[in-house]
Amino acid sequence: MPRALITGITGQDGLYLSELLLAKGYEVYGLIRGQNNPKQAVVERIVPDVQLISGDLTDLPSLQRAMGEARPDEVYNLGAISYVAYSWDNPAVTTQVTGQGVLNMLEATRTYAGDDVSSVRFYQASSSEMFGKAQEVPQRETTLLWPRSPYAVAKVFGHYLTINYRESYGMHATCGMLFNHESPRRGAEFVTRKVCMAAARISLGLQDSLGLGNLEARRDWGFAGDYVEAMWRMLQQPQPDNYVIATGVTHSIRDLLDVAFDAVGIEDWTPYVRHDESQIRPAEVDHLIGDASKAQEVLGWTPTVTFEELVQMMVAAELDELAVTRSLVE
Ligand code: NAP
Ligand code: F7E
Numbered sequence: 001m002p003r004a005l006i007t008g009i010t011g012q013d014g015l016y017l018s019e020l021l022l023a024k025g026y027e028v029y030g031l032i033r034g035q036n037n038p039k040q041a042v043v044e045r046i047v048p049d050v051q052l053i054s055g056d057l058t059d060l061p062s063l064q065r066a067m068g069e070a071r072p073d074e075v076y077n078l079g080a081i082s083y084v085a086y087s088w089d090n091p092a093v094t095t096q097v098t099g100q101g102v103l104n105m106l107e108a109t110r111t112y113a114g115d116d117v118s119s120v121r122f123y124q125a126s127s128s129e130m131f132g133k134a135q136e137v138p139q140r141e142t143t144l145l146w147p148r149s150p151y152a153v154a155k156v157f158g159h160y161l162t163i164n165y166r167e168s169y170g171m172h173a174t175c176g177m178l179f180n181h182e183s184p185r186r187g188a189e190f191v192t193r194k195v196c197m198a199a200a201r202i203s204l205g206l207q208d209s210l211g212l213g214n215l216e217a218r219r220d221w222g223f224a225g226d227y228v229e230a231m232w233r234m235l236q237q238p239q240p241d242n243y244v245i246a247t248g249v250t251h252s253i254r255d256l257l258d259v260a261f262d263a264v265g266i267e268d269w270t271p272y273v274r275h276d277e278s279q280i281r282p283a284e285v286d287h288l289i290g291d292a293s294k295a296q297e298v299l300g301w302t303p304t305v306t307f308e309e310l311v312q313m314m315v316a317a318e319l320d321e322l323a324v325t326r327s328l329v330e
Contacts, residue, residue: 001026004027004072004076005029007077008077008080009050011187012183015185016185018047018050026074031063033054057079063104067108074122076125082151084152085281094151098155099153099154110165118172124158127152127177128220128290129148129149132286134285137287152285173240177290178244178246179221179246179247180192180220181226181245192314196314196317200319202272203319210272220290223313226301230295243292247307260311263315
């Protein structure tokens with residue numbers, strides 16, 4: 001039975017990846033931080049077979065201990081401070097977790113693997129945010145990186161360090177350069193979930209309005225369930241490498257609003273949406289759109305969920321959740 005250690009187990013991708021690996025017969029270990037993490041109950045409910053190990057990406061000894069406990073064949077480093085807007089307000093902690101945390105995980109993996117360093121396969125969650133001020137459209141594995149936020153700078157550090165450990169020590173260390181991926185499990189601070197929650201609540205009269213920042217921002221949005229499949233396929237390759245994972249299609253926040261409000265029967269969302277200046281970022285990323293043709297050729301990976309299907313799925317999940325809450329209250 002193969003063994004996997006996942007950091008970021010309480011996050012969106014950690015949950016989907018756990019489900020995928022458990023279904024494939026893996027023994028799955030998840031790193032969980034904090035002395036009483038409120039999300040532990042969520043993990044235990046959704047993936048009760050995952051074995052949780054206490055540890056923090058900023059604490060190397062805890063990661064070394066986690067390695068010894070999990071004895072992994074595959075390590076998926078998904079843990080990070082992942083909210084881009086937060087990273088301007090908290091650049092030092094973002095650098096420590098999202099950047100230095102990668103160094104800690106690589107070191108813990110390398111020292112655990114010992115002489116047979118390539119025997120443990122390592123996945124680093126790199127991000128399309130690294131392309132930032134895009135120097136080429138669409139972006140591919142070789143596109144020059146031009147990060148535009150403290151989060152993206154930390155991701156660039158982790159990305160190049162992973163490549164460096166591959167080249168320096170012969171580690172089987174792979175970077176997935178993933179574009180935005182969403183789901184009903186997306187954190188409520190991210191724009192897709194925020195809009196889908198608001199559309200559902202407004203349609204039921206539970207909320208009056210929705211404050212948003214830049215409505216012209218565009219993203220290449222896919223479904224998280226598809227993207228964790230790509231992570232797994234990357235680690236099944238004989239050689240480590242870098243792969244862009246994306247749909248190749250972009251949409252604006254306006255498109256997101258159109259589909260989400262349409263899904264609850266509201267044709268015109270403009271009366272409900274107000275401008276929230278606090279959501280405007282010090283720097284935006286310009287034109288992010290991914291070219292995943294390498295992943296298609298080498299991994300046989302293609303996305304299966306369209307943007308419209310994704311948003312409809314997320315709105316439907318919000319409505320289901322609200323119906324459950326209401327039935328409990330009544
Ligand atoms: P997420 O939902 O924000 O989850 C982040 C995870 O990191 C959570 O489990 C969180 O744990 C954990 N974490 C935070 N600080 C930690 C620390 N000091 N020590 C250990 N764990 C810590 O993110 P996601 O959407 O699943 O994304 C997974 C990874 O892919 C992240 O690295 C993200 O930056 C990257 N990525 C995401 C996307 C996307 O569109 N989703 C695209 C490209 C790359 P707590 O619950 O305890 O906070
Ligand atoms: O913003 C605009 C905002 O926070 C998307 C992370 O998973 O994907 C994610 O980062 C866009 C931005 O995601 C609001 O200005 C407008 O242009 O949903 P987001 P993100 O910044 O793209 C990448 C690939 C990652 O790696 C990250 O970890 O939406 N926007 N109004 C807003 N965004 C938010 N959050 N809230 C608003 O009210």
